[in-house]
Amino acid sequence: MMKIAFIGVGNVGAPLANRLQKLGHQVTIAARDPQSQTVLSALALNPALLIQTPLAAIETADAIFLATPFAAIESALTPLKLALNGKVLVDCTNTVGANLSHGLQSKISGSETIQQLVLDARVVKAFTIYGYENFEDNHYPGYGDLKPAMLIAGNDPVAKATISDLCQQLGWEPIDTGNLAMSLHLEHMALLWIKMAGAQRNGGFVWARLQR
Numbered sequence: 001m002m003k004i005a006f007i008g009v010g011n012v013g014a015p016l017a018n019r020l021q022k023l024g025h026q027v028t029i030a031a032r033d034p035q036s037q038t039v040l041s042a043l044a045l046n047p048a049l050l051i052q053t054p055l056a057a058i059e060t061a062d063a064i065f066l067a068t069p070f071a072a073i074e075s076a077l078t079p080l081k082l083a084l085n086g087k088v089l090v091d092c093t094n095t096v097g098a099n100l101s102h103g104l105q106s107k108i109s110g111s112e113t114i115q116q117l118v119l120d121a122r123v124v125k126a127f128t129i130y131g132y133e134n135f136e137d138n139h140y141p142g143y144g145d146l147k148p149a150m151l152i153a154g155n156d157p158v159a160k161a162t163i164s165d166l167c168q169q170l171g172w173e174p175i176d177t178g179n180l181a182m183s184l185h186l187e188h189m190a191l192l193w194i195k196m197a198g199a200q201r202n203g204g205f206v207w208a209r210l211q212r
Contacts, residue, residue: 005030005061007054007076009042011132012092013067018046023169026050030057058083063162067092070103070110077117085120088159091183092127094190102187111153111183124154124163125183129190133203138171140206147173148206151189153182175209
């Protein structure tokens with residue numbers, strides 16, 4: 001059992017928090033406003049989720065999931081810089097610009113900008129290459145033992161191993177793509193997925209890995 005905190009429980013954070021709690025983990029919402037609509041909606045989905053102030057939630061957590069809109073990361077993380085030192089921080093955000101372009105003009109990944117904000121956190125990019133539909137339900141029966149792929153990136157091997165284990169518990173095949181700079185490619189995969197899902201009017205597909 002891990003202690004997991006969520007900064008952001010919207011369309012992405014809420015289903016991940018719900019499923020991780022149901023796997024037996026202690027999941028806490030780091031809430032600046034416990035009465036916000038997103039917090040109340042997450043509690044309606046799963047009343048067993050705990051609520052604490054952001055600082056209290058982060059200080060006791062083994063891993064922290066960052067699932068806010070990308071524009072909110074600086075205001076969310078700046079007051080928590082010291083508390084995040086040495087912590088595993090899972091970046092679930094995507095930086096999306098106009099017309100589904102990369103919000104940072106593909107010059108740097110969003111994950112690397114997060115690492116620059118919290119230099120001593122152990123940032124892992126994960127849970128970003130799909131829409132929220134697949135975090136609610138990633139079961140695709142009829143493919144035998146083949147599992148949907150979850151591509152991750154990060155500089156800290158131990159942190160990546162921790163998040164890979166959570167991926168497996170959630171029914172994903174974790175695939176380590178390399179260091180945190182690889183997050184830029186994962187963010188492009190997210191944009192590709194959004195465009196494909198929009199064209200098909202269907203969020204019900206995932207990537208998978210076939211190996212010889």
